[in-house]
Amino acid sequence: MxxxxxxxxxxxxxxxxxxxxxxxxxxxxxxxxxxxxxxxxxxxxxxxxxxxxxxxxxxxxxxxxxxxxxxxxxxxxxxxxxxxxxxxxxxxxxxxxxxxxxxxxxxxxxxxxxxxxxxxxxxxxxxxxxxxxxxxxxxxxxxxxxxxxxxxxxxxxxxxxxxxxxxxxxxxxxxxxxxxMVRSQERRRLLFDMDNRLRDLRSRLGDADPAIVGLTGTYHNLLRHWADV
CATH class of the missing domain: 2.60.120.620 (q2cbj1_9rhob like domain)
Known part of the structure; x- marks a missing residue:
């Protein structure tokens, strides 16, 4: 990317x-x-x-x-x-x-x-x-x-x-x-795209919206699974 x-x-x-x-x-x-x-x-x-x-x-x-x-x-x-x-x-x-x-x-x-x-x-x-x-x-x-x-x-x-x-x-x-922390280019790109979309949704729906909370959890669970720290 x-x-x-x-x-x-x-x-x-x-x-x-x-x-x-x-x-x-x-x-x-x-x-x-x-x-x-x-x-x-x-x-x-x-x-x-x-x-x-x-x-x-x-x-x-x-x-x-x-x-x-x-x-x-x-x-x-x-x-x-x-x-x-x-x-x-x-x-x-x-x-x-x-x-x-x-x-x-x-x-x-x-x-x-x-x-x-x-x-x-x-x-x-x-x-x-x-x-x-x-x-x-x-x-x-x-x-x-x-x-x-x-x-x-x-x-x-x-x-x-x-x-x-x-x-x-x-x-x-x-x-x-x-x-x-994420060695794979493809995985970094997926996480970056997901984070961009989450920020866009937060600006329109707010942090407390249940869908935002769930998607944020999914992002961090993927990062937890793929990251090497």
């Missing part, structure tokens, strides 16, 4: 994050690439242990915490610390690849299965040309994504995807991975 989430960060938060990120320090983005991805990756990345990265990580995580649609869609068990990349000049593209299945976090204290990939855009679309995230979905469908600063896209970590060459300006973004 590919899903676009609007306004994960407010404009003032984007501006604050960009002030920190634009000052760097930026380095070769291949440091986090797997063996296959390294062959096609040409971008810059902020070292994940630097003060700038840690500062903006907290900004991103606070945005995620208050976004109900994000939690409904991803049902996160673990969120890998957000990373930051920049595409511009000669380091301007990332060819077709699939993200590594397991992300080893700094220090070796934890591993995250990359069920879901996330890109949070931190540049406005008119700041750069090119730079679309292209995701291959099932049945040969291809989605091209270029969102406003503060918007985010989530998509299956199993997807072949790429970033088109940036031919003008700079594309700055945060990227990270999620290990979901």
């Amino acid at each position: 590919l899903l676009e989430l609007r306004a994960v960060l407010a404009p003032d938060e984007v501006a604050a994050g960009r002030r920190v990120l634009d000052a760097g320090p930026w380095s070769d983005g291949r440091v986090t690439a797997g063996e296959q991805a390294m062959l096609s990756k040409r971008n810059e990345q902020l070292p994940e242990s630097c003060d700038a990265a840690r500062q903006v990580q907290q900004l991103v995580l606070r945005g995620l915490e208050r976004n109900a649609e994000f939690f409904s869609a991803t049902l996160p068990r673990h969120i890998a610390p957000p990373l930051f990349n920049r595409y511009s000049g000669e380091t301007n593209t990332f060819g077709d690849h699939v993200d590594a299945a397991i992300r080893f976090l700094p220090g070796g204290a934890m591993r995250v299965r990359t069920d879901i990939s996330c890109t949070l855009f931190l540049s406005e679309p008119d700041e750069y040309d090119g730079g679309e995230l292209v995701v291959e979905e099932a049945a040969g469908i291809t989605r091209r994504v270029k969102l406003r600063a503060g918007d985010m896209v989530v998509y299956p970590g199993t997807s072949v995807h790429r970033v088109e060459p940036v031919t003008r300006g700079a594309r700055v973004a945060s990227f990270f991975w999620i290990q979901s």
Whole structure:
């Protein structure tokens, strides 16, 4: 399931994050690439242990915490610390690849299965040309994504995807991975659809309606059956 989430960060938060990120320090983005991805990756990345990265990580995580649609869609068990990349000049593209299945976090204290990939855009679309995230979905469908600063896209970590060459300006973004409590993409989609419909019914019928109570119980019983916590 590919899903676009609007306004994960407010404009003032984007501006604050960009002030920190634009000052760097930026380095070769291949440091986090797997063996296959390294062959096609040409971008810059902020070292994940630097003060700038840690500062903006907290900004991103606070945005995620208050976004109900994000939690409904991803049902996160673990969120890998957000990373930051920049595409511009000669380091301007990332060819077709699939993200590594397991992300080893700094220090070796934890591993995250990359069920879901996330890109949070931190540049406005008119700041750069090119730079679309292209995701291959099932049945040969291809989605091209270029969102406003503060918007985010989530998509299956199993997807072949790429970033088109940036031919003008700079594309700055945060990227990270999620290990979901519900491993199956199909089950996550069913739960997300059910939760959306429940929220719509609550807005019209109220929380106390017997049908709402029963359906909410069914949702949580399914989540209890499928979730790994």
